[in-house]
Amino acid sequence: MIKNILVPQDGSEHSLSAAGYGIWLAGKFKAAVTGLYVVDIVSLEGPLLHDISASIGFEPFLNFATKMQEALEDRGEVILDVFEKSCKEASVPNETLITSGIVANEICEHAKLADLVVLGARGANEEFDAGLLGSVTESIIRKSTKPVLVAPKKFKAPERPLLAYDGSANASDAMHWAAECCKVFGLPLTVVTAVKGGKDDNSLVAAADYLKAYKLKAEFVELKGDTAPVEIVKYYKDKGHDLLFMGATHRSR
Numbered sequence: 001m002i003k004n005i006l007v008p009q010d011g012s013e014h015s016l017s018a019a020g021y022g023i024w025l026a027g028k029f030k031a032a033v034t035g036l037y038v039v040d041i042v043s044l045e046g047p048l049l050h051d052i053s054a055s056i057g058f059e060p061f062l063n064f065a066t067k068m069q070e071a072l073e074d075r076g077e078v079i080l081d082v083f084e085k086s087c088k089e090a091s092v093p094n095e096t097l098i099t100s101g102i103v104a105n106e107i108c109e110h111a112k113l114a115d116l117v118v119l120g121a122r123g124a125n126e127e128f129d130a131g132l133l134g135s136v137t138e139s140i141i142r143k144s145t146k147p148v149l150v151a152p153k154k155f156k157a158p159e160r161p162l163l164a165y166d167g168s169a170n171a172s173d174a175m176h177w178a179a180e181c182c183k184v185f186g187l188p189l190t191v192v193t194a195v196k197g198g199k200d201d202n203s204l205v206a207a208a209d210y211l212k213a214y215k216l217k218a219e220f221v222e223l224k225g226d227t228a229p230v231e232i233v234k235y236y237k238d239k240g241h242d243l244l245f246m247g248a249t250h251r252s253r
Contacts, residue, residue: 001029001115001180001184002025002026002029002031002115002116003029003031003032003115004031004032004033004034004113004114004115004116005022005025005026005031005032005033005034005114005115005116005117005118006033006034006036006107006110006111006113006114006116006117006118006146007019007022007023007033007034007035007036007083007117007118007119008035008036008037008038008103008107008117008119009035009036009037009079009080009083010037010038010079010120010123011075011078011079012120012122012123013120013153014119014120014121014122014123014134014151014153015079015119015120015123016082016155017120017151017152017153017154017155018118018119018120018149018151019035019083019086019118020086020151020155021118021149021151021155022118023086023087023090023092024155024157025116025118025149026087026090026092026093027090027091027092028184028185029184031092031093031115032092032093032094032095033087033092033093033094034094034095034096034097034110034114035080035083035084035087035094035095035096035097036096036097036098036099036106036107036110037076037077037079037080037096037097037098037099038098038099038100038101038103038106038107039069039072039073039076039098039099039100039101040072040100040102040103041100041101041102042102042103043068043072069100073098076098077098080096080098083096084096097110103136104136104139104140104143105143107119107136107140107144108140108143108144108145111140111144111145111146112145112146114146115146115147116146116147116148116149117140117144117146117147117148117149118148118149118151119137119140119148119149119150119151120134120137120150120151120153121133121134121137121150121151121152121153122134122137122153123136123137133150137150141248142248147173147177148248156242158185158187158242158243159187159242160187160188160190160239160240160241160242160243161178161181161182161185161187161188161189161190161241161242161243161244161245162189162190162191162192162235162236162239162241162243162244162245163175163178163189163190163191163192163207163244163245163246164192164193164194164228164232164244164245164246165191165192165193165203165204165207166193166194166203166228166247167193167202167203167206168247168249169247170247170248170249171246171247172210172247173247174245174246174247175191175207175210175211175245177245178245179210179211179214179216180214181245182214182216183214183216188216188217188218188219189211189216189217189218189219190218190219190220190221190239190241191204191207191208191211191218191219191220191221192220192221192222192223192232192235193207193221193222193223194223194224194225194227194228194231194232195222195223195224195225196225196226196228204220204221204222207220208220221235223235232244232246
């Protein structure tokens with residue numbers, strides 16, 4: 001199911017956690033990992049650098065941009081050396097790659113050759129992101145044609161997976177991933193559906209039928225409430241879950 005895992009790296013604490021999850025998953029699935037560092041061309045070509053180039057003595061501006069790119073590539077090599085060392089310590093096959101472009105687009109393009117993308121919830125510039133997710137992470141979730149695992153800030157091997165299921169096509173894809181992963185992990189799975197207005201749409205019955213073939217220890221829970229995200233997050237936290245499977249709708253945050 002998983003043979004190649006793409007793990008973007010930027011040197012942040014979040015990306016180090018993503019590396020931990022990627023390497024852990026690779027060990028479980030006997031997969032290889034690819035560490036990717038992207039030199040952000042937006043930071044190289046932005047108006048700020050153009051404005052300050054003369055004041056710091058680089059003429060012309062193009063020369064400054066080249067020097068900046070070289071510096072960022074050097075930084076990428078250092079970051080990927082740390083990643084490669086972690087892979088070797090875990091005896092996980094790996095390769096590393098440095099590229100340049102718009103970060104989210106580059107990651108999604110390289111994801112086409114992977115089975116799974118593992119990245120941090122935020123990046124190196126997390127102080128500039130106002131939402132729960134970093135802007136690059138959210139963009140990748142919306143654009144990626146491959147499943148994405150968003151890692152929390154600290155790595156911890158999952159023990160209590162949760163599947164949010166509503167019967168939709170995206171949720172069915174998530175259920176397949178949840179079943180396959182829990183089978184490999186040897187973990188039980190809790191399945192929840194949020195019922196709006198007290199109406200049961202038989203989602204849990206369908207989920208139970210599907211999961212029978214996997215012979216997993218499973219629990220099925222119906223959540224009452226008009227706001228599904230709120231109810232799911234509350235249940236997730238209250239019950240101590242540490243891994244959530246769900247479909248990406250590509251609509252709301």
